[in-house]
Amino acid sequence: MKQIDIEIINVKNISKMKASFPLEKGLYAFVGENGCGKSNLMLALSLIVKTSSSHMLTSNDLSPDSHIKIKIGESEDFWFCKSGRLTTGKFGQIKDRKSPKVRKVLIASTHMDGFYEGSIFYGRRFDDFNIIDRFMSNPKMKESLIEADSFVRETLGYILHNDTGYYPNLKKIKTRAIAEENNFKGIPYFNEINGHIISQYRMSSGESMLISLIDFINNLVIKNVRKNNDILFLIDEVELALHPAAVYRLIKTLEKLISDASSNLIIYFSTHSSELIHRISPKNIFYIENINGDVEIINPCYPNYAVRNLYVPNGFDFLLLVEDELAKSLVEKVIREYKLSNSKLCCVLPCGGWSQILKLHYDMITYNTLGVGKSIISILDGDAKDDVKEAEKKYSDYKKLRKSFLPIPSIEKYLRKKCILDKDRDFIKLINDKYFNIRSLTDIIHDYENDRRTQTHSDKDGKAFYKILISNLKKSGITEDAFITYLCDDICSYESISDFANKLKSLLS
Structure with missing residues (x-):
């Protein structure tokens, strides 16, 4: 049986790991508790499909003896640490389309066609985020676009909305040559609504992630002229960007794709999603345990065992639905x-x-999804109150749903309000002293306010400001997950949450 043999030594929170994973057509899942090393393993495996993944690891993630050994059949790569970066020490040359120059590129002997989608915040869908606005400011921008392929439009609509006709005006840049002329790493998509063009990077995280994934499927699988070649897809924590029903339809789509494809399509997920795990065969589930850095893998793994520590058991009394990890x-x-x-x-x-x-929430109540004796409560972000009121006018049954609102809006809007709109000096000092020890938050705010892109676009959702903060946090060695966890403590100490706590207490009684 064809397989990937991988050894990881001293990379982030993995001190030692040695394992083998099948390269046979099918769906596979890495599962385990937070911090066990799922995402790190996915990143290591992504070196097979894109050597540029090595740039996602910095000197803070590596030590002088760090290495990743990957073997597929007779091909083998040894990634080692040099000057704080991973490298194979093997290089090739490719010709630049824009000029007669030849570029030096890192190569891997174990390379396979494929796709890597990182976490909701650091996935490749955001690679072109910083240059999309400049492209869209060109008056002739529409001339560079064409209608998206029907497979991409219809699949996106089906997965997200169970409606293949939901995105009739989905478009993309005509050719890779045009994309490269505008310095895009990928080929961005756009949606036209009421005459207005919205870029892929201004859509929801779920839409943006799925567009990238479906585009790769379209090019590597649907349009593929080569038969029986291996194609490896690596998708990290898809449930963070998608509604559970969308996860279900994504899996159905991929199952059919695997069944119909002439290529050897191999799809690995890292996931906490019970919906996803229960649709994968036990022999294809790999449960990851990290004991002080030493990683052990349990396989086969039955779904109920896999989710026993990831979800509260089926005996829970209350299910609280919230918007995101914060x-x-x-x-x-x-x-x-x-x-x-x-x-x-x-x-x-x-x-x-x-x-x-x-x-x-409504579907679960209507179809009694959870069974008898269990209650469901929706806890919505504070900035959703007006939208919910309008929805309740349209759908009167929504009024009956037990719900409450957080004392803050979304994390992005909250940070922008405190730092940019309100200029809350106490809050800025609190955040600055705790997290921004290399470059001050005051300087970051100043640069943001004087950036041409900020002056051109209102950034009402605060996503651009948040992206800048996270970029600076990474330079300080603070991960986004850690920041969100600590920020939650800051919010509770800074904001009055007693009214929310009392409301929640009444809902849980």
Whole structure:
């Protein structure tokens, strides 16, 4: 059986790992608790499909003896640390399309065609984020676009909305040559709504992630003229960007694709999603345990074993639906500090935007998804109140759903409000002193306010400001996950949450 043999030594939180994974057509899953090394393993495997993944590891993630050994059949690569970066020490040359110059590129003997989608914040879908606005400011921009292929339009609509006709005006840049002329690494997509063009990077995280994935499927699988070649897809934590129902339809789509494809299509997920795990064969589930850096892998692994530590068991009393990981952290902290879970089991589940939460909540109630004796509560971001009121006018059944709102808007809007709109000096000092020890938050704010892109676009959702903050945090060695966890503590100490806690207490009684 064809397989990947991989050894990882001293890379991030993995001190030692040695394992083999099949390269046979099918769906596979890496599962395990937070911090076990799933994403690090996916990043290491991504070196097979894109050597540029090595740039995602810095000197803070490596030590002088760090290495990754990958073997596929007779081909082998030894990635070692040099000057704080991973390299194979093997280079090739490619001709630059824009000029007669020849570029030196890192190469790998184990290379395969494929796709790597990193986490919701650091995936490749954001590679071109910083230059898209300049492209769209060109008056002749529309002349560079064509209608997206029907497979991409219809698949996107089906997965996200169960409607193949949901994106009739989805477009993309005509050719790779045009994309490269505008310095894009990929080929961005655009959606036209009421005459307005919206870039892929201004769409939701779920839309942006899926467009990139479906585009690769279209080019590597649907249009593929080569038969029986190996294609490797690596998708990290897809559930962070997608509604559970969308995850279900994605899996159905991929299962059919694998069944129909003449190519040897191999898809690996790292996931916490019970919906996804339960659709994968036990022999294709790899449970990762990290014991002080030494990684052990359990395979085969049955789904109920895999999710036993990832989800509260089926005996929970309350299911709380929230929008994202920050909301989950905040709600769980309030439940702990106010002792709201006494004599009851509560499960907090991130599900996406407010509209997705309410639809899921309504469907679960309507179809009695959870069974008898279990209650569902929707906890929505504070900035969704007006939208929810309008939705309740349109769908009167939404009024009956048990719900509450966080004392803050989304994380991006909250940070922008405090730092940019309100100029809250106490909050800025608090955040600056705790996290920005290399470059001050005041300087970052100043640069943001004087950036031409900020002056051109309002950034009402705060995503651009948030992206700048995270970029500077990485330079300080602070991960985004850690920042979100600590920021939750800061919010609870800085904002009055007693009213929210009291409301939550009444909902849990």
